[in-house]
Amino acid sequence: MAQVDSIPPPPPEPIPVPTEPPAKSQSAPAGLVVVAIAFLLAFVAIQGRTLWNEWKNLRTDMEVVRQSAVIGYHNIHPNPSFAHKPNDWFHDEGESTLLWSGWDGEGHRWFKVGRGDVDRDRISHPIGRDVVQAIDYPMIETGGGPIWGRIPDTAPVVGFALAGTMSAYPLQVLEKVMVINDLVRERPYLVLLNPLDKTESCARIYEPIVEGHRVTMGTSGYFHDRRPMLYDRGTESLWVESPDGYLECLAGHFKGSRLKVIHRSTPVTWADWRWQNPRGRLLVGADRSKVLPGL
Numbered sequence: 001m002a003q004v005d006s007i008p009p010p011p012p013e014p015i016p017v018p019t020e021p022p023a024k025s026q027s028a029p030a031g032l033v034v035v036a037i038a039f040l041l042a043f044v045a046i047q048g049r050t051l052w053n054e055w056k057n058l059r060t061d062m063e064v065v066r067q068s069a070v071i072g073y074h075n076i077h078p079n080p081s082f083a084h085k086p087n088d089w090f091h092d093e094g095e096s097t098l099l100w101s102g103w104d105g106e107g108h109r110w111f112k113v114g115r116g117d118v119d120r121d122r123i124s125h126p127i128g129r130d131v132v133q134a135i136d137y138p139m140i141e142t143g144g145g146p147i148w149g150r151i152p153d154t155a156p157v158v159g160f161a162l163a164g165t166m167s168a169y170p171l172q173v174l175e176k177v178m179v180i181n182d183l184v185r186e187r188p189y190l191v192l193l194n195p196l197d198k199t200e201s202c203a204r205i206y207e208p209i210v211e212g213h214r215v216t217m218g219t220s221g222y223f224h225d226r227r228p229m230l231y232d233r234g235t236e237s238l239w240v241e242s243p244d245g246y247l248e249c250l251a252g253h254f255k256g257s258r259l260k261v262i263h264r265s266t267p268v269t270w271a272d273w274r275w276q277n278p279r280g281r282l283l284v285g286a287d288r289s290k291v292l293p294g295l
Helices: 025-067 144-150 171-177 268-274
Strands: 090-093 098-104 108-114 138-142 158-160 163-172 178-186 187-192 204-206 217-224 227-232 238-241 247-251 261-265 281-286
Touching: 098 217, 138 144, 138 178, 144 281, 158 171, 158 187, 158 204, 158 261, 158 268, 163 171, 163 178, 163 268, 171 178, 171 281, 178 217, 178 281, 217 238
Parallel strands: 163 281
Antiparallel strands: 090 098, 098 108, 138 281, 158 163, 178 187, 187 204, 204 261, 217 227, 227 238, 238 247
């Protein structure tokens, strides 16, 4: 038999090896994230600025509301007079000079002083005695109260240590009354503010004792050299602050007498004063029901 060559079997076909798909590029999503973050930051910046401005405006509006809120100081208002001053509102009669002081319902009233004691060129035209109502009987709250709690924190007050007691007077009140005849632990004090003095805004305290007696002051309706001219209720003598700080009697029974200034104070905020004097004494108004005091 002939020998037949054997044919080798064909090699096995290679088994395909699965290959992983190529990794997708991460750059596109990362870019989107960056863009999104940038957009968000820009949005926050714009909106934050808007919100901050709105917050500041809201705070300003709230402060205006606080400042204009009715605090309720008792009987702090002028006593308007519709009387017209006569043509001879300042004139001489014999050895006297007469200054018109108002109308009492029946006739004109006058301050009568020594002739020439008052220089007409140095005084204002009159508005009438006690049109600006001084306080003769103060109303007080101590260490809290309805008015105490309503005063805005930023409201200015002037404070003094009087007879060992810390006392505060709201500037809003002082500007309307100019004069406060106060009594602290039976010791008299005279508080005076000149509302025309915008350079100092300084209130002063005087010791109102003349010849061993207490004097109480009212407003005459005149200014002398842009300083309020006061009158004492006992003799109707006329008093003005002198350049050296005294309250000096310019004309009348006490002419030449002087009251010494014992304290001066510039305004501070109510919040600061209250924080330092939580049991302090606060002027909150005037009792107008009592008869005006005399000498």
